[in-house]
Amino acid sequence: MTVRRRLSSRPFKAAVAALCMAVGAPLLAGCGTLAEGAEGDPITVMTWAPEDTKATNMPGMPAMAQAFARWVNDSGGINGRKLKVVTCNERNDAIQAARCAQRAKEEDAVAVVGSYSQHGRSFISPLEVAGIPYIGGYGLTQEEFESPYSYPVNGGQAALLVGNGRQLASVCKRVSLVRPDTIAGDELPELLDTGLRAGKRRPAHDVRAPEDAGDYTRQARSALEGAGATSSPGALAQGELDDACVTAALGNRTGTFFDSFRRVQEDHAKVRIASVLGSVRQSLVDSTGGSSSALEGTYATGWYPAADDRRWATMNKVISKYAFDDNRIDPADPGTQTTWIAYTVLRSALESLDNHKITASTVRKALDHGHAVDTGGLTPTLRWGYADMLNVPNYPRIVNPDVTYQVVRDGRLVAVRKGFVNVGRTMERYHPAG
Structure with a gap:
């Protein structure tokens, strides 16, 4: 078999460029065309x-x-x-x-x-x-x-929500999802439910919320009721399965939602909160008190390794x-x-x-x-x-289809486990609503 070596066009183009400079572009019709795509072009x-x-x-x-x-x-x-x-x-x-x-x-x-x-x-x-x-x-x-x-x-959001559902299914009996009342947000409940079903949990209670609101008191109450949170205050025993969990995916407004949620939650038993990364960020944890933040213990599902x-x-x-x-x-x-x-x-x-x-x-x-x-x-x-x-x-x-499981511990978002969690097979069980 004869192997043909492709000749580089660079010497030829360099020669033409030099000729263009020497005789002037108006005298050589091809100069402009040949100059296009030159190595100096960004x-x-x-x-x-x-x-x-x-x-x-x-x-x-x-x-x-x-x-x-x-x-x-x-x-x-x-x-x-x-x-x-x-x-x-x-x-x-x-x-x-x-x-x-x-x-x-x-x-x-x-x-x-x-x-x-x-x-x-x-x-x-x-x-x-x-x-x-x-x-x-x-x-x-x-x-x-x-x-x-x-x-x-x-x-994308698909992997995060399916992964978040799988993560919460291991620690929660009932889950409420607070999400944007938008076209993109409409896809989220069934994705979360796909992960919950993989862990043999019931579908989440869907709470729609405006993505530009300044207060989410009504949505916080709906989330607590939908998750079955009891009205008797008191902390769960360590290691006990949470009856009620609330997960939020509101982007920059997630912090605003958790402010409203914290005020409403005072009249209820302890409820585990969770989110997806992008909604809960390290900057949000820092701004809400660091290690004393109300977000301490919050679960989060992300795409990539923890920031540290x-x-x-x-x-x-x-x-x-x-x-x-x-x-x-x-x-x-x-x-x-x-x-x-x-x-x-x-x-x-x-x-x-x-x-x-x-x-x-x-x-x-x-x-x-x-x-x-x-x-x-x-x-x-x-x-x-x-x-x-x-x-x-x-x-x-x-x-x-890889995700990572993280948690807010001592005021820092850290990995729950080493490595990635592949949720590909779970995602393939997803069936769009309608």
Whole structure:
């Protein structure tokens, strides 16, 4: 068999560039075309997230993207080319989410990376029309796990809720779920119930709540009643199974809910509380009293290792050096962490490509054709081939069904057990309502 060696086009392009400079561009019609895609041109990507809104805000995600770009560019770029990050404020608004997607096309972005939006229906279609891949979305919407242009790095809200159900089934007899009264929130109860059923527990009591409220007293009372909490105060004996558990998934408003819940709970027996990471964060525990916080003992289900895990060391060093005065970035926030992992995927994919052929199409093809990404143990090796995807109704793009179980202990979110919990088989039992 004869092996043909592909000749590099770089000497030829360098010669043409020199000729263009010598004779002047107007005299050589092809100069402009040949200059396009040159090694000096930056590689443009976009990151969006809501900022300065009355609901969930995720300013740390675009801030982390910019810090990552500064680190990469200070380290020589992507095979010599700079990485340019364009950010967009999604504003928790469907129209603005669509505008951000349109802007990604106008900026000639090769990918949208590490972003947050609950308006999947608004942004996915424009990205598909433009052929732009969506790498490492936060995982809020069904569309992120359906579109062939989406490459999720975690199992999204689906994995968190199924994992939270499994975690609570081992310690709770009855559970109430407090969740946003939104389209994205409508998917959460059945997912939690899938995990509860795996532990032979009854479905959770579903409590809808406005995601921008300033008080949740009514929802707190409903949650306690739905979980069967008794009206006689008193602590449970150590090791006793909790009769009533309340889990909340309200994003930034989870702290507001627990404030209301704490006041209402005083007239009831001890109730275990829980949440999913992103709703309960280390910053929330710190702001509510640390080791004396009402959140002490709260269970949480996350996608990644606990924030004190050594596998976050590189990210923490990058934040310290390239965003040391940027208080938007919380290293313990799962949004920040998701953006870090998503950009790790992007960098790996870009470095696998011919430097002169980096486009949205070639990035997508690299990921579709089995490019594997090592995230340093923060996730399993990520691949988006057909054989890597789970058979989960409405979520066919999930390739990472791992979660972690954490608990607030002595004012810190720490791991309950070492390693990940794979909830893939449980997720495959999920049956969408209706």
